[in-house]
Amino acid sequence: MSSEVLKERIADVLKLNRIGVLSTIKDNRPYARYMTFHHEGFTLFTPTAEDTHKVEDIEDNPYVHILLGYEESERGEAFIEVEAEAEIATDPGDRKKAWSEKVAEKYSGPDDDRFIVLVCRPFVIRYRNDDDPEAAQEIHL
Template identity: 40%
Template sequence: MNNQDLKEKVLKIISEHKKGVLSSVENNKPHSRYMTFYSENLTLFTPTKMDTEKIEEIEKNPSVSVLLGYEDKGQSDAYVEISGTATINRSQDLKEKLWEESFNQWFDGPEDPNYVFIQIQPEIVRILNVHGEPAEELVL
C-alpha cells in the first residue's frame, strides 16, 4: 500500500475513534491513561488540566504513544499506534473550537486557564490488525 492510501486508512480510524490510550513516561516507565482525542489531519489534541501529572511528565519527556481504535469488534478491529512528541497547547481558539458541554465537570468554561490541550505531533504511525495483514508503518 502506498503512503497516501495508508494515510487515508489511518485518518479514517482516527476520525472514528475519539477514545484512546495516551502513554507518557514517568520515572523511565510507561504511564498510560484513557483520554479523548480530536484530530486535525494526523495531529492529535486531547484536553486536560494544566495541573496534572501528565503535564509534568510531558514537560520532562515529550515522547508519547497513543492507541486509537480496537473498540467494538475485538480481534477484527483495526487500530493505530502513534509515536510522537507532545507539547502543551494553550490556544484560546482551539479551546473554544473543541469545547464540549461535558467539559463543564472539569473546567469553568473555555476561558479557564487550567483548561489546555496536549498536542501530539506524530512521528511514526503504525496501523495494525487489518484483516490479518501485517502491520504497516507510516513515517512522518
C-alpha cells in the same frame, strides 16, 4: 498498500475512535491512561486539567505513545499506534479544538486557565489490522 491508501485508513481510525490510551514516561517507567482525542489531520488534541501527572510527565519528557482503535468489533480490528511529541497548547485555537460538552461540565470555557490541552504531533504512525495482518504499515511524518 500505497501511501495514500494508508493515510486514508489511518484517517478512518481517527474518525471512528475518540477514546484512546496516552502513555508517558516518568522516572523511566511508563504510565498509561485513557484520554479523549480530537484530531485535525494527524495532529491529536486531548483535554486535561492543569494539575495532572501527565502534564508534569510531558513537561519532563515530551515524547508520548498513543493507541487508538480496536475497541469495538463492529468497527473492525484496525488500530493505530502513534509516536508523538506532545506540548501544552498555548494557541487559543488549539484549545478550542479539544472543547466539548463533557469538558464544559468542568470548566467555564476554553480560556479557563485550569483547562489544558495537549497537542500531540506524530512523527510515526503505525497502522495495524488483525483482520489483515499484511496491512501492518507505518508512515513517518
